[in-house]
Amino acid sequence: YATTFNIGDLSNWNTSNVTNMYFMFGGVGGDSTILSIGDLSNWDTSKVICMNSMFYNCSNLASFSGSFTNLTNIETEAFYCCGSLGEFKAASALREIGARAFYGCSGITEITIPDSCVLVEFCAFSGCYSLEEVKLSNNMGLIDESTFEGCRSLKYVDLPTKLVKIGRRAFKGCSSLSFMILPATLKEIGFDAFADCTSLSDVTISEGVEKINSSKGEETAFENLVNGHWGGTGMMTNITFDDKLYDVNGNAV
Numbered sequence: 609y610a611t612t613f614n615i616g617d618l619s620n621w622n623t624s625n626v627t628n629m630y631f632m633f634g635g636v637g638g639d640s641t642i643l644s645i646g647d648l649s650n651w652d653t654s655k656v657i658c659m660n661s662m663f664y665n666c667s668n669l670a671s672f673s674g675s676f677t678n679l680t681n682i683e684t685e686a687f688y689c690c691g692s693l694g695e696f697k698a699a700s701a702l703r704e705i706g707a708r709a710f711y712g713c714s715g716i717t718e719i720t721i722p723d724s725c726v727l728v729e730f731c732a733f734s735g736c737y738s739l740e741e742v743k744l745s746n747n748m749g750l751i752d753e754s755t756f757e758g759c760r761s762l763k764y765v766d767l768p769t770k771l772v773k774i775g776r777r778a779f780k781g782c783s784s785l786s787f788m789i790l791p792a793t794l795k796e797i798g799f800d801a802f803a804d805c806t807s808l809s810d811v812t813i814s815e816g817v818e819k820i821n822s823s824k825g826e827e828t829a830f831e832n833l834v835n836g837h838w839g840g841t842g843m844m845t846n847i848t849f850d851d852k853l854y855d856v857n858g859n860a861v
Contacts, residue, residue, distance in 0.1 A: 617646040624652040634664030634688075642666050659683045660706070667691050670715075682709045684729075691715055698722055705732050714738055717761075721745045730775070734758055740784075744768050751778045753798070760784060767791055774801045776821065783807055792816050812848040 615633075633642060645663075653659070660683045663669060670692040679699045684706035687693060694715045700722050707729040710716065718741040719733065725745040730753040733739060739759045744751070748768040753775040756762060762782045771791050776798030779785060783806045790797075792814040799821040802808060 614644045615642060615646055618648055619646070619650045621651065623656075625655060626653075627655050627657050629653075629656055629659045629662050631661050631664060632659075633666055633669075634661045642669050644670060653679050659686055661685045661688065663690055664688045665690075666693075669693055680704070682706060684708060685711065687713055689713070698725070700724060703727070705729065707731055708734070711735055718742070721748075723747050728752060728755060730754055731757070737761060740764070742766065746770060749773065751775060753777060754780070757781055769793065772796070774798055776800055777803065780804055787811065790814060790817070795819065797821065810848075 633645065659681070662683075664685055665688060667689055669690050680701050680703045682698075682702065682705045686706065686709045687696070688708055688710075689712040690710075691712060691714045693713050694717070696710070696713075696716060696719070698719075698721055702722055702725045704727045705721070705725065708731045709729075710719075710733050711731055712735040713733070714735065714737040716736050717738050719739065720743040721728065723745045724747075726747050726749075728744075728748060728751070732752070732755050733742075734754050734757045736756075736759050738761050739756075740761050741764045742756070742762065743766045746769045749770055749772040751767075751771065751774045754777045755775070756765075756779050757777050758781045759779075760781060760783045762779075763784050763786070765779075765785070765788070767790065769791055771794050773796040774790075774794070778798060778801045780800050780802070781804045782802075783804065785802075785805050786807045787810045788802070788808065789812045794814060794817055796819040797813075797817065802811075
């Protein structure tokens, strides 16, 4: 028989000397399913050096009330494929989110990353199919490779004011994204960063962009921009580049 269970109030657990929480709740599968985990918000994680895969593949975990107030890092695959998780509130002290930390969390609809955070690693939110709105930390200089790849419901992204680089495939397959205003600090756009964004119709790029990678080879940023860089973005009509408006073929409008 399949077993489902709820883990109750854990707020009084003394974790002050715990150094490793690797796979603590992760990997529960087969005939056993965790439905909810009680309050963890009082846990002291100041000595924890590893929280990798802590909730790995808890696919039916729908309720998580802990905010880990002292937590500065959400590590690699911490909530990997927690597909029923509907909400996550990041702690105000958060500085880093590891690779694939929320990969496949298809129930999450919005994410706010506080300005304390300086790094979000590759594929962190890839496959979050229900994610509609994202507010990124203004102190992030990089949107890493495939960070939001496959987030097909994503409609709005508030980009960092200090953003320097958008990595390859960062927004690939974000088919509900209709517009993008890129900040003046941006220098580089990676290969296929917006490929298969089939609703993207309008993009504004500042004159500061120096490099837009493309399968076309070593061309100028603008040449790569109009030579199919936005592959699969069938709705694209206007590109504002260096304060001038162009169509997708590079003709002045």
